[in-house]
Amino acid sequence: MNEMKTKAGGGNFEVRDYLRLDLMPHFMCPGCGHGIALRALLWAVHELGIDKDNLAIVSGIGCSGRVGAYIDANTYHVTHGRPLAFATGLKLARPDLKVIVITGDGDCLAIGGNHLIHACRRNLDITCLMLNNEVYGMTGGQVSPTTAENRLTTTTPSGNSEPAFDACKLAEAAGAGLVGREVTMQTPALRNLIKAGLEFDGFSFLEVMSDCTEIYGRKNDLGESAEMIMAQKSDMRPQAYTTITDQPFRPNRLVTGVLAQSDRPEYGATYRRQAAALRGETA
Amino acid sequence: MTATLQNLHGNHACAMGAIAAGCRFFAGYPITPSSEIAERMSRELPLVGGTFVQMEDEIASIAAVLGASSGGIKSMTATSGPGFSLKQENIGLAAAAEIPCVIANVMRGGPSTGTPTRPAQGDIMQARWGSHGDRPVIALTPASVKEVYDQTIRAFNLSERYRTPVILLFDQVISHLLEPIQLADMASLELVDRQWATGSSAEFAPYASTESGVPPMPRPGDGYRTHTTGLTHGEDGFPSQEPTIVTQATQRLLDKIENHRDDIEAYECHDTDDAEVLVVAYGISARAARAAVREARAMGIAAGLFRPITVWPFPEDALKAAAANAKAILVPEMNAGQLRLEIERLCGSDVKVEGLNRIDGQPIDPAQVTQQIRELADK
Numbered sequence: 001m002n003e004m005k006t007k008a009g010g011g012n013f014e015v016r017d018y019l020r021l022d023l024m025p026h027f028m029c030p031g032c033g034h035g036i037a038l039r040a041l042l043w044a045v046h047e048l049g050i051d052k053d054n055l056a057i058v059s060g061i062g063c064s065g066r067v068g069a070y071i072d073a074n075t076y077h078v079t080h081g082r083p084l085a086f087a088t089g090l091k092l093a094r095p096d097l098k099v100i101v102i103t104g105d106g107d108c109l110a111i112g113g114n115h116l117i118h119a120c121r122r123n124l125d126i127t128c129l130m131l132n133n134e135v136y137g138m139t140g141g142q143v144s145p146t147t148a149e150n151r152l153t154t155t156t157p158s159g160n161s162e163p164a165f166d167a168c169k170l171a172e173a174a175g176a177g178l179v180g181r182e183v184t185m186q187t188p189a190l191r192n193l194i195k196a197g198l199e200f201d202g203f204s205f206l207e208v209m210s211d212c213t214e215i216y217g218r219k220n221d222l223g224e225s226a227e228m229i230m231a232q233k234s235d236m237r238p239q240a241y242t243t244i245t246d247q248p249f250r251p252n253r254l255v256t257g258v259l260a261q262s263d264r265p266e267y268g269a270t271y272r273r274q275a276a277a278l279r280g281e282t283a
Numbered sequence: 284m285t286a287t288l289q290n291l292h293g294n295h296a297c298a299m300g301a302i303a304a305g306c307r308f309f310a311g312y313p314i315t316p317s318s319e320i321a322e323r324m325s326r327e328l329p330l331v332g333g334t335f336v337q338m339e340d341e342i343a344s345i346a347a348v349l350g351a352s353s354g355g356i357k358s359m360t361a362t363s364g365p366g367f368s369l370k371q372e373n374i375g376l377a378a379a380a381e382i383p384c385v386i387a388n389v390m391r392g393g394p395s396t397g398t399p400t401r402p403a404q405g406d407i408m409q410a411r412w413g414s415h416g417d418r419p420v421i422a423l424t425p426a427s428v429k430e431v432y433d434q435t436i437r438a439f440n441l442s443e444r445y446r447t448p449v450i451l452l453f454d455q456v457i458s459h460l461l462e463p464i465q466l467a468d469m470a471s472l473e474l475v476d477r478q479w480a481t482g483s484s485a486e487f488a489p490y491a492s493t494e495s496g497v498p499p500m501p502r503p504g505d506g507y508r509t510h511t512t513g514l515t516h517g518e519d520g521f522p523s524q525e526p527t528i529v530t531q532a533t534q535r536l537l538d539k540i541e542n543h544r545d546d547i548e549a550y551e552c553h554d555t556d557d558a559e560v561l562v563v564a565y566g567i568s569a570r571a572a573r574a575a576v577r578e579a580r581a582m583g584i585a586a587g588l589f590r591p592i593t594v595w596p597f598p599e600d601a602l603k604a605a606a607a608n609a610k611a612i613l614v615p616e617m618n619a620g621q622l623r624l625e626i627e628r629l630c631g632s633d634v635k636v637e638g639l640n641r642i643d644g645q646p647i648d649p650a651q652v653t654q655q656i657r658e659l660a661d662k
Binding site: 082279 | 307308310328329330332334336338339340342343344346347348349350351352353354355356358372373376501503504505506507508509510511512513514521522
């Protein structure tokens, strides 16, 4: 049934083994960071030996929402803001599947914000990869919940006057089992963070700092993709450094790595244990 | 399970019908007057190996149902008017991506928050046209506790057979009515499971047309690794804006329901053969109408009742046959005249169609119906 058996978990990582090559070329803009995030995700999937047949990718609407379709797995492209809610049903119904949500800053924090809060609180075993490009790219460049202050977008012609969301702080406060952030330029570190999320038994929220060169970068004179991701790199401070320096980070830096982790029980297992007890079965 | 007689609420009958039909996943959000469906499901599902989850809102509930059904588990949610409005976009996704699911909408007074604890039948047109675009729908209108049970089972069967959302429409009166019913004998119950994709995954096209118009569904984990999207898609499941593909995809969705009207339509006729005044009523209003028609017959008026159980797609031919001798049609409903529009569309050029409408949160009284039947008979 599975004609193209993957070398999951073994051999060198070949991204093409995990892509729907007949859909290439993809439709992301030149310089878009989403492709790097996709590669890092598939690299992590490969290194963990996750079977593509049991891999479910759920995504919402926007540029991030179109990434999932390129993955050779069970892919679901659902309504705007709702991939976490859809994934909650899928994972509860099919605990045997590895469920990954790919979402964006608008999809996850604006229209889908309520689902994020409650997915964190519930702590069901889902990995949520939020590709943060700081803008609504698909609809032409409108301000998003993570657009930095004073940035120009098509709906902030005088500069954004709203503060940006710190999604990781939100996820941690809402109770996510594992919270992390990484930039695309650090691809091996991003792969490692995604692996940590995939291996974690509970809800993991991972923010990937992507870059929207064509729409956001151009409008704000942020340069080409290389300059944008270099700016992210110079802005970032790995969380691990906090333990080897007694100097606090300067404000407004991008703190990366695993930012929070807890040992709260995973929701699905808890529900199934209670249900088994009701049926008089021993766990 | 042996057949037993027991007193059940309409809402509990809905939950028990779902369990009998094989529903093993429920996601919901509290809303009057449907909450007892969720409450009963939260108790029953763990006992049969199923899963109940109370989600953070109405939209999350239907989205979770679509996720669970995509995983291969029969799934449902329940709500009332405000929640039904919120669910519409995802009902459209269920129709477009052909994800079976059942949505119970226990109707209350509207618009907006309306009269939460009072009955109404105001969501007839929302059930048909509530989400954007041309999408097919099946909606059922049970009129008793027993029928809520039976039609919930049928809703799952239709949903599985046609891979489409099925909406159960009943109202606050039936939802809280206590009536004795006999639960199904599970051994003789006819249950339908969706057709699963089998065979080679190499040339598998998840949305290829079949003779029935309903493509077999790929189950995650079975090796097909297909794409499911709310974007209009070709037979391969991937998005397309090519006009012929868009036309074919949309038309097949509509045809798979339209071409199976015989199986989907359900209705009852009482004294319609020679009926000169035909009453068309559904749900709790049909029970008032049934009593009124009996009374009118006792008075010597040739009255009859046509009761659609499937309200969408509306049983058009059956209505026209029942109205063959009618001089007037009366449509009593607890709204300002929603189904009347459909009856006028079907019969209005041949016969006078009148409404009997209550929008005061009170069920329709049989005496009101009798009175209006008499007036129509005298004209």
